[in-house]
Amino acid sequence: MEVAELVPTDLDTLKDHIVRRYDDLSPRLQQVADFAMAQPMLVAVETMVTIAEQANVPLSTLSRFSNAMGFSGFSSMQAVFRDHYFNRPRDYKERVRKARNEAEFGPDSAAAIFHDFGAANIEAMEQLQITVSPQKLDRAVSLLEGAETIYIQGMRRAYPVAFYLWYALMKSNNNVVLIDDNGGMLSPLTRLMGERDVLVTFTFSPYAPETTDVIDLAYQKKVPIIAITDNQMMEQGNKMDVCFEVQEGDNLGFRSLSCSVYLAQTLAVSLMCQDSV
Incomplete structure (x- = not known):
């Protein structure tokens, strides 16, 4: 007897789920999958109507995609995206901006590039920490x-x-x-x-x-x-x-x-x- 696959509870697992099932999805559902993987923040914060418009699919396709991923409806799938981004650390940009404003160096100086690389890496690593399950x-x-x-x-x-x-x-x-x-x-x-x-x-x-x-x-x-x-x-x-x-x-x-x-x-x-x- 085939064991039912658990419904993903975090974004990392959901993305794995999408990749595994991608080839079996219809072209319309693949269109939603492509959009969700490329624009996860928009899926987290936008309304269902806006997401459907930007993904260029009917509203019903979003519901069908959610069902195909094991969710009861779009809102329950969207909750996984929202949980991911609501927990994201948000104060690093302000810390870096303050450091640059207080220092007197030009935008192309080694010090500016040093801070910019540091800010980019801090953001990427903080994002990775909340992405990997x-x-x-x-x-x-x-x-x-x-x-x-x-x-x-x-x-x-x-x-x-x-x-x-x-x-x-x-x-x-x-x-x-x-x-x-x-x-x-x-x-x-x-x-x-x-x-x-x-x-x-x-x-x-x-x-x-x-x-x-x-x-x-x-x-x-x-x-x-x-x-x-x-x-x-x-x-x-x-x-x-x-x-x-x-x-x-x-x-x-x-x-x-x-x-x-x-x-x-x-x-x-x-x-x-x-x-x-």
């Missing part, structure tokens, strides 16, 4: 703990975070492999991956084709995949066993890696704590 963290650590070998992969901008996680886990009792293409070793390193292992991948837009290939290979081999990415609705999002969506701080077109490193540290130290029990 404890259940998802526990699931990721459980997969890592049960793996015979942990494969870690990230290319280009994501490579420093992948390398950091590999370095951190080298201190644990786990078998850890950093997948990179140095010396043409990408294929030999991935050839031995199996379903008793786990792949941790870091991938950000524009997504590196090397990472896309590794994810596809792991999925074909039934290797559990833990992903840290900037868009859970990416093309391969439904192949992930655990997917952490991070929105990094951005200043002058330069995106940070603070949130990704924060998650990598959390996973590494949590796994080490499990190993010591």
Whole structure:
């Protein structure tokens, strides 16, 4: 007998729910899913009429989408979005603004850029703290703990975070492999991956084709995949066993890696704590 899936009670779980069911939704319902994933704040604060207008769907489609996600109606689904944003810390901008006003430096000075990067990273990390659910963290650590070998992969901008996680886990009792293409070793390193292992991948837009290939290979081999990415609705999002969506701080077109490193540290130290029990 099929076990009924629990109704999501937090936004992180609901987003996972949407990604898993996305391919089975009608085009109209996918339209609502796209809007909800791209504009969660608007879903939290706007009226049903406004949301329907901005998503360019009839009111009834919002109700059908809510039902498809397991809710009794749109208001009960919207409550999940509202709970998420009503608990969001809101005083960081005022603190940074005050610091900049009290200091005498130009808008393009190193001090101004320093404060702007700090503000962007503080906002991103505070957002991440209220976005990631404890259940998802526990699931990721459980997969890592049960793996015979942990494969870690990230290319280009994501490579420093992948390398950091590999370095951190080298201190644990786990078998850890950093997948990179140095010396043409990408294929030999991935050839031995199996379903008793786990792949941790870091991938950000524009997504590196090397990472896309590794994810596809792991999925074909039934290797559990833990992903840290900037868009859970990416093309391969439904192949992930655990997917952490991070929105990094951005200043002058330069995106940070603070949130990704924060998650990598959390996973590494949590796994080490499990190993010591």
